Amino acid sequence: MKTDHAKVHFNEQGTPVADDFDDVYFSNDSGIDETMHVFMAANRLPARWLTHQHSHFVIAETGFGTGLNCLVAMQAFAEFRKNNPNHPLKRLYIISTEKFPLQKEDLQAALAHFKAVAKPADALLAQYPCALSGCHRLQLNSFDTTLDIWMGDIHASLPQWHAPLHGLVDAWFLDGFAPSKNPDMWTDALFEQMARLSKKETTFATFTAAGIVKRGLQDAGFDIQKVKGFGRKREMLAGHYAGCKQQDASRFPRDWPYARFEAAPLTTDSHVAVVGGGLAGAASALALVSRGIRVTLITRAGILADGASGNPQGGFYPQLHATPSPASQIQAHSFLYARRAYQQLAAHYAYPHQWCGVLQMDFTDEVAARHQKLTDNQYWPAALIQKIDARQASEIAGIPLTCGGIFTAEGGWLSPPDLVEAMIKQAKDSTLLTVLTDHAVSQIESADAVTLHIEHLEAPLSFDHVVLATGADSVSSLLSDVLPLRPVRGQVEAMPADGTTPGKLQTVLCHKGYLTPQTDGRQALGSTYVKGDMNTEVRANETQQNIETHKKALNSQSWVEDIQTDGVARAAIRLGLPDHQVVCGSLPATLEQQPAWRELAKGKRLSTMPRPPAHRIHVLTGLGSRGLTTAPLMADVLASQLCHHPLPLPEALLQAISPQRFIIRNAIRNQNDN
Structure with a gap:
C-alpha cells in the first residue's frame, strides 16, 4: 500500500528539515563529512573491503532520508572496485529503511548541494521509486551496487528480512532522527532485529551516544565503544556484534520449512544449468551471470522463446486488487522492478516495445x-x-x-521473443553464458552434483545446480510429481x-x-x-x-x-498454479521425505518443524499470463537465494511464491502431497 511522503522544509543553509520530527536530515556543517566520519570511518570502510573474501558486502541502514549515506558508500565502493579489479569482493548491497520517503523533487533539491556525489545521485534519481510499502530493489550497476529501499515502519520491515543462520549484514549505519525526536524507532525491538541479522563481528556506527541506545545495543549482544563525534557532537557510538549465532538460531525462531538458504552459496567456480529458453529461463540466466556465475542454458527447441514467450506482443501492467493482498503486492513490486530492468536493458540492447500505457x-x-x-x-x-x-x-x-x-x-507492450533475445545477448556478453538449443533433457539425477541426461548426447552433462524454468514442459517433468501444475492454452x-x-x-x-x-x-x-x-x-x-x-x-x-x-x-x-502465484525456489520436499511436518495438522508451529534439506534442483515456473511482469524480479529472488545475497521480498511474500507452500498447506490440512 502507499506510504506517506515526508513533509520537509529547507533551512537557511539549504539543509532539509523534517517537519514532523523537527530535525535535520544531515549536518548543517557538511553532510558528506558527517557520513565519512560517523558511518564510513567508524565501520572501518573502505579498509575492511580489502580484507573481505566474499563476493558481496552488505550495509544495512536504519533511515534512508536523502540517501546521502548510500551515495557516499556506493561511490567509495566504485572507487574500491576500480582500484582492485581482481578482488573477490564484486558487489555492494545496501539495505535501507524509510517510513516517510521524500518526494523526488525534495530529494533532488536536497542532493543538488553535494556536487561530490553528483554521479551516484543522478543514478539514484533515475530509478527513485514511488511511495509504495515494501522493498524496492535498484540495480545501480555503474557503481557495482544493489540498493534495496524498504518503505514502511522499520519494526515491520526488519522482521521480514530473510537471513542465513550466520547472519546477513556486515555493517550497520544506525541512522534516523535523534532518539529524543524519534523515540519510536530506537527500541529494544530494533536492537534485537539487528542482532538477528548481524554476523559474528558485524560492525555498527551511529551519530548518537544516548543512553537508551547504548543500553539497548549492549543488551542485544553488541560491544560498545564511545568515540569522538562529528562536528559539535562530543561523542558517538560504534562497536560490533559479539553475540553467539548458534544461540541466535533459537532466540529468533523462523518458519523453518520455508527456509531459503539451506544449500551452500554459489561461487564464481560454480556452474549452473538453466533448463528452458523462455522468459523465465532468460531472466534466470541473466540474474546469475550478473553475479559472476557461469551458466549453460538448455532448451529442447531449436529456437529461444518457442513457447508462451513467443507471442509477438504482450501487454505489460500489474494486476492489482482493491486490498493489498500478497498477490497484489507481488504484482506491484514485480511490475516496478521489471519496468526499471526493461528500461536499463533497452538502453543497450534494442528490442521492440512501447511505453504507451x-x-x-x-x-x-x-x-x-x-x-x-x-x-x-x-x-x-x-x-x-x-x-x-x-x-x-x-x-x-x-x-x-x-x-x-x-x-x-508506466505500462505498455513488449515483444517477448525479442526481449528474450536481448536478455540472452546481454548475458552472453558477460562471457559466462553458453546456450544449447535442440537439447531435450530426458532425466535429472541429483547427488553431489546434478547430472542431466540429454537426448542424442552419449555422455550426460554435470552441473553444480540446475534451475528448471520449463514453462508448460514442466507438466511432463519431475515437477508434476511435487507441484499441482495447471496448463492453459x-x-x-x-x-x-x-x-x-x-x-x-x-x-x-x-x-x-x-x-x-x-x-x-x-x-x-x-x-x-x-x-x-x-x-x-x-x-x-x-x-x-x-x-x-x-x-x-x-x-x-x-x-x-x-x-x-x-x-x-x-x-x-501458459502454466499456472491453483493460487495463481509463481513457484520460485528449491525443489520442494515431500511429506514422505519430511514426515515430521505432518505434526502441523495437530497445531504445531512452523518454527518447531525441521528445516528442508539442501537441494541442488530449483524451479522458476508457473508465471501464467503475467510473465512479463513477474519474471525479472522472481529470477532475481532465485539468484539471490542461490548466492546467499539479500532477498528483495519480505518473508510473507517469499512464502507466497515458495514451491514448498503446497506441501505445507496439505500438511496443515492433513492431506496428501498433491
Whole structure:
C-alpha cells in the first residue's frame, strides 16, 4: 500500500528539515563529512573491503532520508572496485529503511548541494521509486551496487528480512532522527532485529551516544565503544556484534520449512544449468551471470522463446486488487522492478516495445465499480494506476471510447521473443553464458552434483545446480510429481492494422481480452483460455471466440465492427498454479521425505518443524499470463537465494511464491502431497 511522503522544509543553509520530527536530515556543517566520519570511518570502510573474501558486502541502514549515506558508500565502493579489479569482493548491497520517503523533487533539491556525489545521485534519481510499502530493489550497476529501499515502519520491515543462520549484514549505519525526536524507532525491538541479522563481528556506527541506545545495543549482544563525534557532537557510538549465532538460531525462531538458504552459496567456480529458453529461463540466466556465475542454458527447441514467450506482443501492467493482498503486492513490486530492468536493458540492447500505457476499461457496470473501489481505497500510488473518464481515455487511446477505466501510464507492450533475445545477448556478453538449443533433457539425477541426461548426447552433462524454468514442459517433468501444475492454452490473433479505427490505437486496451497498438502492420488481439489443453494448433473457432469477446466487451464503441482478422494467429500453453502465484525456489520436499511436518495438522508451529534439506534442483515456473511482469524480479529472488545475497521480498511474500507452500498447506490440512 502507499506510504506517506515526508513533509520537509529547507533551512537557511539549504539543509532539509523534517517537519514532523523537527530535525535535520544531515549536518548543517557538511553532510558528506558527517557520513565519512560517523558511518564510513567508524565501520572501518573502505579498509575492511580489502580484507573481505566474499563476493558481496552488505550495509544495512536504519533511515534512508536523502540517501546521502548510500551515495557516499556506493561511490567509495566504485572507487574500491576500480582500484582492485581482481578482488573477490564484486558487489555492494545496501539495505535501507524509510517510513516517510521524500518526494523526488525534495530529494533532488536536497542532493543538488553535494556536487561530490553528483554521479551516484543522478543514478539514484533515475530509478527513485514511488511511495509504495515494501522493498524496492535498484540495480545501480555503474557503481557495482544493489540498493534495496524498504518503505514502511522499520519494526515491520526488519522482521521480514530473510537471513542465513550466520547472519546477513556486515555493517550497520544506525541512522534516523535523534532518539529524543524519534523515540519510536530506537527500541529494544530494533536492537534485537539487528542482532538477528548481524554476523559474528558485524560492525555498527551511529551519530548518537544516548543512553537508551547504548543500553539497548549492549543488551542485544553488541560491544560498545564511545568515540569522538562529528562536528559539535562530543561523542558517538560504534562497536560490533559479539553475540553467539548458534544461540541466535533459537532466540529468533523462523518458519523453518520455508527456509531459503539451506544449500551452500554459489561461487564464481560454480556452474549452473538453466533448463528452458523462455522468459523465465532468460531472466534466470541473466540474474546469475550478473553475479559472476557461469551458466549453460538448455532448451529442447531449436529456437529461444518457442513457447508462451513467443507471442509477438504482450501487454505489460500489474494486476492489482482493491486490498493489498500478497498477490497484489507481488504484482506491484514485480511490475516496478521489471519496468526499471526493461528500461536499463533497452538502453543497450534494442528490442521492440512501447511505453504507451495500459487502459483497463470500465466495460461493464460491475467492472467499473471494481475499478472505482480500487482507486477509492487509495492503496496504490498513481505510478501504478489512475482513474480516468471517457474523455481522458479517448485522448490516451487516440480513438473514440465511451467509457473510462484505470490507466497504468508506466505500462505498455513488449515483444517477448525479442526481449528474450536481448536478455540472452546481454548475458552472453558477460562471457559466462553458453546456450544449447535442440537439447531435450530426458532425466535429472541429483547427488553431489546434478547430472542431466540429454537426448542424442552419449555422455550426460554435470552441473553444480540446475534451475528448471520449463514453462508448460514442466507438466511432463519431475515437477508434476511435487507441484499441482495447471496448463492453459491461449490463442492470440495477429490482426492486420489496415487503416481502420482500431489500427490507430495508441495504448493497450484491456477488458475480457486485450488489443495492442500496431507494430509491423499487426495488432495482438487476445486471448482464449482453455484449461488443460496442450494442443498448440491454431483453431478457427478460437479466432471467432476472440473476435466475439472483443465485440461483446466493446459493443458501445462505434468502431467495434472494424475488428477483423485474416487467420494469422498463434497458440501457446501458459502454466499456472491453483493460487495463481509463481513457484520460485528449491525443489520442494515431500511429506514422505519430511514426515515430521505432518505434526502441523495437530497445531504445531512452523518454527518447531525441521528445516528442508539442501537441494541442488530449483524451479522458476508457473508465471501464467503475467510473465512479463513477474519474471525479472522472481529470477532475481532465485539468484539471490542461490548466492546467499539479500532477498528483495519480505518473508510473507517469499512464502507466497515458495514451491514448498503446497506441501505445507496439505500438511496443515492433513492431506496428501498433491
